[in-house]
Amino acid sequence: MPSASAAPDYSWPARSADLTSGFCFTLVRGIKPYDLIERLGGDELERIEWPRVIGPGDGEVGVRSRYFIAIARNKNWSIIVEDNGTLGVTPQIVQPLSADGGEVIVYRGGGGAPGRLLDFRDGDLALDLDTSAPDRITGRSVDELRPDLLAAGLIGGAGPAEPTVPALTFIAARTGVELTEQLMKTNTYLLVTVPQA
Numbered sequence: 001m002p003s004a005s006a007a008p009d010y011s012w013p014a015r016s017a018d019l020t021s022g023f024c025f026t027l028v029r030g031i032k033p034y035d036l037i038e039r040l041g042g043d044e045l046e047r048i049e050w051p052r053v054i055g056p057g058d059g060e061v062g063v064r065s066r067y068f069i070a071i072a073r074n075k076n077w078s079i080i081v082e083d084n085g086t087l088g089v090t091p092q093i094v095q096p097l098s099a100d101g102g103e104v105i106v107y108r109g110g111g112g113a114p115g116r117l118l119d120f121r122d123g124d125l126a127l128d129l130d131t132s133a134p135d136r137i138t139g140r141s142v143d144e145l146r147p148d149l150l151a152a153g154l155i156g157g158a159g160p161a162e163p164t165v166p167a168l169t170f171i172a173a174r175t176g177v178e179l180t181e182q183l184m185k186t187n188t189y190l191l192v193t194v195p196q197a
Contacts, residue, residue: 010168012181013110018054019083022111025168026080026088027175029103033071033190036078039097042069042194050185054083065196070189074177081184087194089116091125099123105174107167115163117154117170119145129154131163148173 013019028036037044053070067087072079080088087093088106098104098120109115114132118125119139126141134155139145149155152170160166172178 008168008172008178008180010165010172010179011162013164014162016054016181019110021084022109022113023054024080024082024085024088024106024108025171025179026082026094026104026106027171027177028078028080028094028097029076029175031078031097031102033073033078036071036080036097037190037192040093040192040194042192045191045193048189048191050187050189052191053081053189067194067196069192069194071192072187072189074183074187075175077175077177079177079179079187081189084111089118090197091118091120092197093194094118095120095123095125105171107164107171109164109167115167117163117167119174131160131167 013023031039048070067082067085069085069087070081072081082088089108094104094106099122101122104120106118107115114130116131117127117129119127119141121141125139127137127139127145129137129149131154137155146155148170152173153160153166154163154170168179
């Protein structure tokens, strides 16, 4: 009888010294990386590996006029990684990427702060969940997504003490993309700057 495969380990960001200031993972369905750069009005700087994406671990500190993001591709999704950045949780930037039948799913966490999970579909806000206040969840698709949120452990009770594992579990169930440490380390990324509005 074959052994069951181990469940994906989504606790790795909490153990990563490079992500202690926080991180943001944004998944964009159906837009390839170079098209995404164009839609964001960004400039590609170079192709990089994982250590360059997250090191030195202090993220985007201080006042900046541009976001620094890294983009990779998995299945039909472009994955945007930010070391303590906020592009993914800036609705005026990411919500339009979901227009015309698209979808954008965002999780920002780490740094000892509550997590925030966003889902934009077809140009609308489908879900906005602050993990410190799961009873105040908003969005037009909350009822539809409630079973998945419960299954992942994001809602029900007082909410998760450490929201990253349930948030990445939810994202994997919705997208088929398992944001494991192995995946993130084996991806190659485009380092991109995007002007802040």
